[in-house]
Amino acid sequence: MSAFRRKRGKGLPVGQNAKKAKTAYDGDNPPADNQEEKDEISIPPPVSKDKWINKERVLIFSSRGIDFRTRHLMQDLRGIMPHSKADTKMDRKDKLFVINEVCEIKNCNKCLFFEAKKKQDLYMWISSTPNGPSAKFLVQNIHTLAELKMTGNCLKGSRPLLSFDPAFDKQAHYALLKELFIQTFSTPRYHPQSQPFVDHVLTFTIVDNRIWFRNYQIIEEDAALVEIGPRFVLNLIKMFKGSFGGPTLYENAFFKSPNRHRREIRMAAAARVREKQLVKDLMKTEKATPKPEIITDVTDEVFDTPGPKRILKIHTEPPEFQKRKRKKKNPPPKTRKKMARR
Numbered sequence: 001m002s003a004f005r006r007k008r009g010k011g012l013p014v015g016q017n018a019k020k021a022k023t024a025y026d027g028d029n030p031p032a033d034n035q036e037e038k039d040e041i042s043i044p045p046p047v048s049k050d051k052w053i054n055k056e057r058v059l060i061f062s063s064r065g066i067d068f069r070t071r072h073l074m075q076d077l078r079g080i081m082p083h084s085k086a087d088t089k090m091d092r093k094d095k096l097f098v099i100n101e102v103c104e105i106k107n108c109n110k111c112l113f114f115e116a117k118k119k120q121d122l123y124m125w126i127s128s129t130p131n132g133p134s135a136k137f138l139v140q141n142i143h144t145l146a147e148l149k150m151t152g153n154c155l156k157g158s159r160p161l162l163s164f165d166p167a168f169d170k171q172a173h174y175a176l177l178k179e180l181f182i183q184t185f186s187t188p189r190y191h192p193q194s195q196p197f198v199d200h201v202l203t204f205t206i207v208d209n210r211i212w213f214r215n216y217q218i219i220e221e222d223a224a225l226v227e228i229g230p231r232f233v234l235n236l237i238k239m240f241k242g243s244f245g246g247p248t249l250y251e252n253a254f255f256k257s258p259n260r261h262r263r264e265i266r267m268a269a270a271a272r273v274r275e276k277q278l279v280k281d282l283m284k285t286e287k288a289t290p291k292p293e294i295i296t297d298v299t300d301e302v303f304d305t306p307g308p309k310r311i312l313k314i315h316t317e318p319p320e321f322q323k324r325k326r327k328k329k330n331p332p333p334k335t336r337k338k339m340a341r342r
Contacts (some may be wrong), residue, residue: 013133014052017112028234028267051190052190052191054188055129055188056082056083056109056183056188057085057107057108057110057183058083058085058112059086059087059102059106059111059112060074060078060085061088061090061102061113062074062089062113062115062116063113063116064090064116065117065119066089066114066116067116069144069147070114070116070122072144072145072147073114073144073230076145076229076230077112080185082157082191083188084193085108087102087106090113091101096244097245099111099129099243100129100243100244103129107220108129110128110129110183111125111127111129111243112128112184113118113244120258123137123138123139123237124137126180126181128180129244131242132216133176133242133249134239134243134244136239136240137235137236137237138234139232139233139234140210140232142231143144143230143232144230145229145230146238148229150229152216153215153217154217156198157187157193158197158200159187159194160198160200161202162182162185163201163202164202166180167206170178173239174206177239178204199217199218200215200216200217201215201216201217201218202214203249210234211234212231212233213230213231213232214227215228215235227339235255236250237251237255238250238252238286239251257262317340
């Protein structure tokens with residue numbers, strides 16, 4: 001069989017049909033005309049060259065003071081979302097309303113802002129700039145893509161499937177969050193930096209009044225799911241009507257601030273220490289108090305067994321005189337022998 005090579009031209013401009021590329025054969029005998037028609041391959045135009053309508057852009061950046069894990073999480077999210085943009089860290093003294101101006105400069109209509117406090121607490125803002133709405137979350141249980149070392153993998157820039165828990169449709173604030181997640185995490189169609197493939201799934205599940213984020217790869221053979229990462233848990237705090245502020249639409253009654261949680265842990269530990277100290281003080285007071293002297297031993301009557309009851313008889317008259325019978329005295333041994341001889 002003769003080997004052949006496929007020739008392909010440059011990308012087509014918008015609006016043109018697909019070209020037919022002929023195959024060039026290596027050999028002495030050129031193929032027949034019918035064989036050339038059969039070997040013609042139609043090459044479709046690139047998908048990214050079509051009209052780009054949904055121009056959603058997400059700005060992902062953070063404040064100063066974040067740790068390495070948050071920085072890696074931001075890099076993983078930027079790799080998952082090809083329609084994202086980066087910016088320098090924002091100073092802590094600046095107010096959050098400045099982010100709307102930064103998004104306008106970067107030509108972004110969505111924003112993911114990570115705010116670090118006390119170098120141990122991480123908050124995440126999801127906002128639709130400049131008019132809102134926006135939501136504030138406490139990020140917990142962060143595991144990055146490099147940390148987990150999972151076996152799954154996906155193409156960079158591919159479009160994801162978004163999977164939501166049915167509980168998102170039961171309450172109004174979850175329905176609003178669902179629409180906000182769809183507009184933020186979904187890759188726009190025909191985006192220049194995206195790929196025309198769907199090979200991973202982003203899942204949002206509600207468990208214990210928290211939103212669990214997971215990323216899974218779709219395996220082609222049996223359509224099984226393998227986790228890729230990153231993974232984190234979002235604890236909703238508040239939802240606002242405006243972007244990074246405004247009237248409060250919803251406030252989570254089950255939310256407990258990290259400062260309060262740490263304070264309760266310290267108070268529980270202090271209560272245990274106080275309880276141990278009280279037990280020690282009671283032991284010392286018991287040892288210091290004088291013990292009463294024991295006059296009678298309680299264990300003396302342990303082995304006393306009660307006997308049968310005796311009836312006491314009282315004799316009022318003297319007893320009768322009885323003569324005693326005299327016993328015969330045995331003779332001495334010498335007389336015994338004499339008597340025996342006789």
